[in-house]
Amino acid sequence: FIVSSKNLLEDARKGGYAVPAFNIHNLETVQVVVEAANELNSPVILAATPGTVGYAGEDYLINIMKAAAKNSNVPIAYHLDHHEDVEAIERSIKLGAKAVMIDASALPYEENIAKVKSVVDFAKKYDVSVEAELGKLVGVEDDLVVDESESQLTDPELANDFVERTGIDSLAVAIGTAHGLYKSEPNIDFERLEKIEKKVDVPLVLHGASDVPDETVKRCIExxxxxxxxxxxxxxxxxxxxKKYLKENPEANDPRKYMKDAKASMKELVKKKILLCNSNDKA
Ligand code: 13P
Ligand code: ZN
Ligand code: NA
Structure with a gap:
């Protein structure tokens, strides 16, 4: 069955590792992530943005997740990533989603708190874990585009107030990572992360981990x-x-064949990231 991410993240916090959250888009990408997690015995979070839910359909997605969990020996959390629409969140929760991110980070502080708190109140009734963001990451994540000038790092002095007043289960922090690829190596504010960690009592979440050097991700986990x-x-x-396969095999037309290498290549990367998070053998 699909689990909430609350216990997964609490265990990770105690164990000094991180649970990777992989964004999926369709049956194939779910299969890849679940196979890799099973082979490495890792708990795993499968994340869907509103763009993905719109593309795949909420009913299709949740049922693919249920099938994934049923065919899995490791805990599988289905997470609604960067959701802003409260009604869409409530619909997915009623269908069986157990983990959500309500992203109200574009709103002023008090409005961010109020919106997040309303989702937490609803989610609690369904045993669903809630993540929210304080601060704002730059970059592009589907329809969410944040310009350099709008970016805002998490204020450690506000972090605990935000966590306590909203009642969230985990906090997404803005410490210098960005969605997408980097123009030059990201400049991560480790000191800020340390301060936030000391002040809040819930697990912390790193967004934008693509293209961040492994050593930097490891330090963040530490x-x-x-x-x-x-x-x-x-x-x-x-x-x-x-693209490589289709270029080499221009006559290919069978999705069951032409996606095979693509899946294998993605799977290799998923495994690398699981090992980077050190979540292998923690299921
Ligand atoms: P990247 O695309 O940079 O990996 O960011 C992923 C993310 O934060 C999903 O919420
Ligand atoms: Zn993100
Ligand atoms: Na990134």
């Missing part, structure tokens, strides 16, 4: 990151290999 979000790198691994 400093208290318990969930690492990865999207862009997986899309690249899959599509690069798909």
């Amino acid at each position: 400093l208290g990151i318990c969930k690492v979000n990865i999207a862009t790198e997986l899309k690249i691994a899959f599509s690069d290999q798909l």
Whole structure:
């Protein structure tokens, strides 16, 4: 069955590792992530943005997740990533989603709190874990586009107030990572992360982990990151290999064949990220 991410992240916090959250888009990408997690005995979070839910359909997605969980020996959490629409969240929760991110980070502080709190109140009734973001990441995540000038790092002095007043289960922090790829190496504010970790009592989440050097991700996990979000790198691994295959096999027309190498290439990367998070053998 599908689990909430609350216990997964609490265990990760105690164990000093992180649970990877992989953005999926369709049956194939779910299969890849679940196979890799099973082979490495890792708990795993499958994340769907509103763009993905719109593309695949909420009913299709939730039932693919249920099938994934049924065919799995490791805990599978289905997570609604960067959701802003409260009604869409409530619909998916009623269908069986057990983990959500309500992203109200574009709103002023008090409005962010009020919106997040309303989702937490609803989610609690269904045993659903809630993540929210304080601060704002730059970059592009589907329809969410945040310009450099709008970006805002998480204020450690507000973090605990935000967590306590909203009642969230995990906090997404803005410490210098960005959605998508980087123009130059990301400048991560480790000191800020340390301060936030000392002040709040819930697991912390790192968004934008694609294209962040491994050593930097590891340091973030040491400093208290318990969930690492990865999207862009997986899309690249899959599509690069798909393009290569179709170029070498221009007559190919069978999706069961032409996606095979693409899936294998994405799976290899998923495994690398699981090992990076050190969540292998923690299921
Ligand atoms: P990347 O695309 O940079 O991996 O970011 C993923 C993310 O934060 C999903 O919420
Ligand atoms: Zn994100
Ligand atoms: Na990134």
